[in-house]
Amino acid sequence: MNRKPFSTEQLQQLKQVCSDAGIKLTHQRLEIFRELLSSGADHPSAEEIHTRLHKRLPTIAIDTVYRTLATFDELGLIKKLHILNERTLFDINLTPHHHFICTRCKGVKDIYWSDFDNSSLPDLVNNMGEVESRHLEIHGICNTCLEEKG
Ligand SMILES: [Zn+2]
Ligand SMILES: [Zn+2]
Incomplete structure (x- = not known):
């Protein structure tokens, strides 16, 4: 990262x-x-x-x-x-990236994923129009919250 x-x-x-x-x-x-x-x-x-x-x-x-x-x-x-x-x-970070969001503490972490950024999108998406950018929001429970519970 x-x-x-x-x-x-x-x-x-x-x-x-x-x-x-x-x-x-x-x-x-x-x-x-x-x-x-x-x-x-x-x-x-x-x-x-x-x-x-x-x-x-x-x-x-x-x-x-x-x-x-x-x-x-x-x-x-x-x-x-x-x-x-x-x-x-x-x-403030304008470098293309995605986000992991903890649903418990609401913490937001940056994800850099160039393989995804450079991958070709399915025709299903391309047929909807012209893609300008892509942003993934991944929801889950972060390791800190998992440890607190354990
Ligand atoms: Zn958390
Ligand atoms: Zn970010």
Whole structure:
């Protein structure tokens, strides 16, 4: 499993994308992006980002976090995940990957599976239209939860 480092490169990309789109990169927006970068493979929710930021930015409103995350999503800077149809999480990792979701602790783990990504899809799928991307959501009980029970 190779995890890409989250770097200043992405910070540069943010500045570029925002200026191309004519969006002002406010201090709060920058801090939200920084928080996403430091979250790494953590897949935080808007509420979690808000809680973490609140220590540094006591005046930040949850609405600002919601709106900024929606903007970042539209700009293609992050990916929005709807986990188990009940939670919206955000992924800063734009490298194609899939997710293992624990139905007990709701933890989300990244899965890199290039064999699947590069495999040809069945005609059944191809005949439905043009495929742009594929994302697998695998549900189960993670090893940590299994051990706790055992
Ligand atoms: Zn678990
Ligand atoms: Zn992910």
